[in-house]
Amino acid sequence: MVNNYIKWLKQEGVVTVSGKTNRTQQYHLSEKGHVMLRQSLLDYSAEIVRLYGTAKKEISNILDGFYREGIRTVVLFGAAETAEIVYAAAKRTGLAIIGIVDSDEDKQGRIFNGQEIKAPQDISGIEPDAVVITSFGRQEEIYQQVRSIVNNSTQVKRLSDI
Template sequence: MIEKKELHELEILKHVEETPHLSNRIAAQKLGCSIKLAHEVLKKMASRGLFHINKVHSRRWDYFLSPKGIAEKTRLTMGFLNFSMYFYQQARKLSSQVCRDLSEAGIKKVSFLGAGDLAEIVYLGVKQWGLELEAIYDNDHQGFLDYEVNALDDLNNHSHGTVLVCMYDPKQPTQKKYLPEGVELDKSFHWIFN
């Protein structure tokens, strides 16, 4: 599994490959962290020889990937791709099992909490086990295949049947029993990563 630190480094290396202009503030925005943490990440990466640094003036430094930086970006990209493949395979296997269990328990209709990439994987299990997709709830996606997507508030305000949680924390994709902010825990929820 690729670590958070490695994802941070990969983001920085990808940015430097596209443009030499990089500051602590830009790095912090890219990483979604404090300027102080971004500075530490850049400092450690520079000490490992991943960049050639050109000081333009006191407030501007340009960064260029060194051969070691290019090799590290390649290694991290391969690690990310391997993890993505692992995530897909696990999600496909686990979602198929959840759908099978529901079908064998006599459940015919399900709703999705989430309309992103995990929902697309789970939808394969829904079709495979003859379930009907009744409703989808998500604030970040407008549509899902030919289905209308409802707001998350609608999930909390209406009675519903079985809900498959098709959302995950991008920082910890396989975290168990993840729920987005504002969604109340309900006994009708079934997680893919449980």
């Protein structure tokens, strides 16, 4: 299959091949190949931006649902890419993010969107209306961990909660 792709790329003038044997052959992008690569990168980047916007809109809808339930202040559990989207989406809602926690000790003490990342045990001192789990992995484990830390009046929400 790879040989077929290489053949096609050579025929289309996308790559050039130098060297006389299979062991010495080298493949190089032609000018046309560089143009195609740049265009592919732009197309890919545009798609990522579109997907980011869609994800932010969908998460805003979920967060709006939390707001309609009476939640006003939240702590995000998990300081990674999903939390960045949740943080940006929360700006479209009435929710206030009053804390960020993560069980990764290497992240604790660092700044995330202007807030210091704290240990999960610090949630009870922050006293949010809800903790939103922003991690898609180990959700049940995180849920149980948070449930053991917070009082019964603090809700624990997953992004899949609607």
